[in-house]
Amino acid sequence: xxxxxxxxxxxxxxxxxxxxxxxxxxxxxxxxxxxxxxxxxxxxxxxxxxxxxxxxxxxxxxxxxxxxxxxxxxxxxxxxxxxxxxxxxxxxxxxxxxxxxxxxxxxxxxxxxxxxxxxxxxxxxxxxxxxxxxxxxxxxxxxxxxxxxxxxxxxxxxxxxxxxxxxxxxxxxxxxxxxxxxxxxxxxxxxxxxxxxxxxxxxxxxxxxxxxxxxxxxxxxxxxxxxxxxxxxxxxxxxxxxxxxxxxxxxxxxxxxxxxxxxxxxxxxxxxxxxxxxxxxxxxxxxxxxxxxxxxxxxxxxxxxxxxxxxxxxxxxxxxxxxxxxxxxxxxxxxxxxxxxxxxxxxxxxxxxxxxxxxxxxxxxxxxxxxxxxxxxxxxxxxxxxxxxxxxxxxxxxxxxxxxxxxxxxxxxxxxxxxxxxxxxxxxxxxxxxxxxxxxxxxxxxxxxxxxxxxxxxxxx
Amino acid sequence: xxxxxxxxxxxxxxxxxxxxxxxxxxxxxxxxxxxxxxxxxxxxxxxxxxxxxxxxxxxxxxxxxxxxxxxxxxxxxxxxxxxxxxxxxxxxxxxxxxxxxxxxxxxxxxxxxxxxxxxxxxxxxxxxxxxxxxxxxxxxxxxxxxxxxxxxxxxxxxxxxxxxxxxxxxxxxxxxxxxxxxxxxxxxxxxxxxxxxxxxxxxxxxxxxxxxxxxxxxxxxxxxxxxxxxxxxxxxxxxxxxxxxxxxxxxxxxxxxxxxxxxxxxxxxxxxxxxxxxxxxxxxxxxxxxxxxxxxxxxxxxxxxxxxxxxxxxxxxxxxxxxxxxxxxxxxxxxxxxxxxxxxxxxxxxxxxxxxxxxxxxxxxxxxxxxxxxxxxxxxxxxxxxxxxxxxxxxxxxxxxxxxxxxxxxxxxxxxxxxxxxxxxxxxxxxxxxxxxxxxxxxxxxxxxxxxxxxxxxxxx
Numbered sequence: 013x014x015x016x017x018x019x020x021x022x023x024x025x026x027x028x029x030x031x032x033x034x035x036x037x038x039x040x041x042x043x044x045x046x047x048x049x050x051x052x053x054x055x056x057x058x059x060x061x062x063x064x065x066x067x068x069x070x071x072x073x074x075x076x077x078x079x080x081x082x083x084x085x086x087x088x089x090x091x092x093x094x095x096x097x098x099x100x101x102x103x104x105x106x107x108x109x110x111x112x113x114x115x116x117x118x119x120x121x122x123x124x125x126x127x128x129x130x131x132x133x134x135x136x137x138x139x140x141x142x143x144x145x146x147x148x149x150x151x152x153x154x155x156x157x158x159x160x161x162x163x164x165x166x167x168x169x170x171x172x173x174x175x176x177x178x179x180x181x182x183x184x185x186x187x188x189x190x191x192x193x194x195x196x197x198x199x200x201x202x203x204x205x206x207x208x209x210x211x212x213x214x215x216x217x218x219x220x221x222x223x224x225x226x227x228x229x230x231x232x233x234x235x236x237x238x239x240x241x242x243x244x245x246x247x248x249x250x251x252x253x254x255x256x257x258x259x260x261x262x263x264x265x266x267x268x269x270x271x272x273x274x275x276x277x278x279x280x281x282x283x284x285x286x287x288x289x290x291x292x293x294x295x296x297x298x299x300x301x302x303x304x305x306x307x308x309x310x311x312x313x314x315x316x317x318x319x320x321x322x323x324x325x326x327x328x329x330x331x332x333x334x335x336x337x338x339x340x341x342x343x344x345x346x347x348x349x350x351x352x353x354x355x356x357x358x359x360x361x362x363x364x365x366x367x368x369x370x371x372x373x374x375x376x377x378x379x380x381x382x383x384x385x386x387x388x389x390x391x392x393x394x395x396x397x398x399x400x401x402x403x404x405x406x407x408x409x410x411x412x413x414x415x416x417x418x419x420x421x422x423x424x425x426x427x428x429x430x431x432x433x434x435x436x437x438x439x440x441x442x443x444x445x446x447x448x449x450x451x452x453x454x455x456x457x458x459x460x461x462x463x464x465x466x467x468x469x470x471x472x473x
Numbered sequence: 474x475x476x477x478x479x480x481x482x483x484x485x486x487x488x489x490x491x492x493x494x495x496x497x498x499x500x501x502x503x504x505x506x507x508x509x510x511x512x513x514x515x516x517x518x519x520x521x522x523x524x525x526x527x528x529x530x531x532x533x534x535x536x537x538x539x540x541x542x543x544x545x546x547x548x549x550x551x552x553x554x555x556x557x558x559x560x561x562x563x564x565x566x567x568x569x570x571x572x573x574x575x576x577x578x579x580x581x582x583x584x585x586x587x588x589x590x591x592x593x594x595x596x597x598x599x600x601x602x603x604x605x606x607x608x609x610x611x612x613x614x615x616x617x618x619x620x621x622x623x624x625x626x627x628x629x630x631x632x633x634x635x636x637x638x639x640x641x642x643x644x645x646x647x648x649x650x651x652x653x654x655x656x657x658x659x660x661x662x663x664x665x666x667x668x669x670x671x672x673x674x675x676x677x678x679x680x681x682x683x684x685x686x687x688x689x690x691x692x693x694x695x696x697x698x699x700x701x702x703x704x705x706x707x708x709x710x711x712x713x714x715x716x717x718x719x720x721x722x723x724x725x726x727x728x729x730x731x732x733x734x735x736x737x738x739x740x741x742x743x744x745x746x747x748x749x750x751x752x753x754x755x756x757x758x759x760x761x762x763x764x765x766x767x768x769x770x771x772x773x774x775x776x777x778x779x780x781x782x783x784x785x786x787x788x789x790x791x792x793x794x795x796x797x798x799x800x801x802x803x804x805x806x807x808x809x810x811x812x813x814x815x816x817x818x819x820x821x822x823x824x825x826x827x828x829x830x831x832x833x834x835x836x837x838x839x840x841x842x843x844x845x846x847x848x849x850x851x852x853x854x855x856x857x858x859x860x861x862x863x864x865x866x867x868x869x870x871x872x873x874x875x876x877x878x879x880x881x882x883x884x885x886x887x888x889x890x891x892x893x894x895x896x897x898x899x900x901x902x903x904x905x906x907x908x909x910x911x912x913x914x915x916x917x918x919x920x921x922x923x924x925x926x927x928x929x930x931x932x933x934x
Contacts, residue, residue: 015502017508020503024501036493041476041786047476080703086693090692119692214501232550232576232577232579234543244543246674249707316508320507
């Protein structure tokens, strides 16, 4: 069963499994103890720290192990903000950071701090100049991911790091998606990562804090992990994390090239095979294994279920697949279509045949979902009638509002308008995105007296 | 090599190992995902939660998994305090709680809250009436361990829970040391525990919060574990934790009886075999597998090293074995001797012969350490001379100040005094404790003009 959701969690690398088993025997004791089992555990912990630090590109005493990547981000953000409290309380982040960064920002806001979000372009990348412009004299910390977890776009980390250095602001890089593929470019002050993203076990994150960075760990601490990650060390998992990072790195160049070619094939073939699709994210400056596309007139949850029935495990940033019924904040920030969204992230070792089989089943699956939802036939544009039409889609969820818009746009003459009433959060993103894809004019949206928003679209084509 | 430090961490139970291996194959995916690997992970997570909840004695939706017992305590204390912020900011804890509770209290104090410590008697137990008296109208939370981790004394949890209920104060029970042996008595509001203490894997703690308890999780959160434990679930370890808790419980009654008899043997034999020893903790209301004793005129670190050379892994609450060079806060709160302290905690399956071999080597090891330190011969009391003597032990570490006191006490006549100058933190505890053991009168201590403290002891016997 092809599992194409490595960006959520990668299957355990064989080296991780071997190391975990060995460390269950050798590394179960408390590394803080003086007796032989404790000393053996300490040696394993020290060796794991050295190996991880080498892969990260830092000194071992700059790196601690945390219980997850999320905890590494939370501890890194709160510690760096507190360490520079005297400078100011402003946190600058990109708009497409992982939710762990955004949650840390929300906690900062709740405590009275301020958070500034740097927007991204349609590819999902920040502009280093705009990022630099957001850094002011009261900025305590900036956060930028190495690469985006939903669309794969690599961020200009080196350029942003230069800007941060010039502004005297420490930069925390969330390297969760990229660390297995290679080190982060120089210039970061703090770095966070997560072992289960590179094929290590769950239960291990990394937090590296460069010497000289002001850092004040928040919350209750203890004497473990330099006071930065309290609680008994999860040593077998730490050993497995470090061993697998080394193993994954040894295979990274070759595997990246192979997966990059497979992803290029998906990027090229999907728009040929499936009508009304938008492939998003930077086509070149991107993670090797990840591609995201959105299909008009499809709801993401049904699409996921149907692909699952065909044996493919993928994820989606569509609103219907989130507990809050809002589209992924990443797709929103990029301004791209969110309906019928699919993220394919290939684990190491993915077979070419599985990718081809995916490309084989996708068109039929999308067509069937569209058929069931009554989506307009591709490019079917009918004759004209009244100058303006009203579509009441209140109470209907993505992708229905866009489907109803597409069904009637051909019923107004060129220059005429369709007004769509919708109270679905996804419409805010998807109606303008549909206009962009279809070459129609998105006039705007305003609160409707009947509830929800009235989105006005002018027929151009 | 007999490992007698189960209270630090227990060796992995075979069931934990089997379950961990199985769950590495079946439970590696993200339980929040909709595809088959995710659904399978979700089923495993739900089943683990049900099994753990049954063992704890709560509803599954009251229990979340955390990355460690320490994190469970930290999250439990901060969430309960925040949930009752309007009531007040007072936290009541016993003086002998695990450091994770005390660290949570320190963080609370740093944030402007108040912490009241309820003292314990010489056995290490709180008095329920004194605990009740500490609960006032501004008390947001009370914490009491189920049993002490250093001396094994069981706390009167049921009585304290009654007092808390009467006062309308939620009670958090740290059940880390006892949960493998059986459920905590009814009446708790929050409960924390740690899997590696019962033979489960490291990387898993439990936090149960009863329905109806006001609880506001602190710090950044996410949608996992009811918003109480952010970060990707460590599912293989969670599965192993739940499976091993069930397995350990099934064996608990029989194993507890067996280990209780072995600990009784240690409690009885050590004072017969080794002169000048104090066995501490409640002899009856105690954990089945744990005993602690302190040896006069011995330094704990050397004793640990020598026992390690003989193949025995034990721990110590002596000052010389802590990074802060202060004796264990538990021994201090009990007012018992801390020098030459040894904690023996037998893992399940400990062989009787290993205990007997320990009892065989201990007297020789203690005698050798005493010999090397120049300790007075047991009960050797010499003739009299001047009325008062001064011992300058400034700069000397435990157990030297007590050894020097013991060497000269016989040199003053009955009624005469010895003044010991010491700047070692352990002396504050160990000189009075020595007086109590030896039937001498501890007059008091006051700052010395030469630095440190001048401790005055009157010869009575």
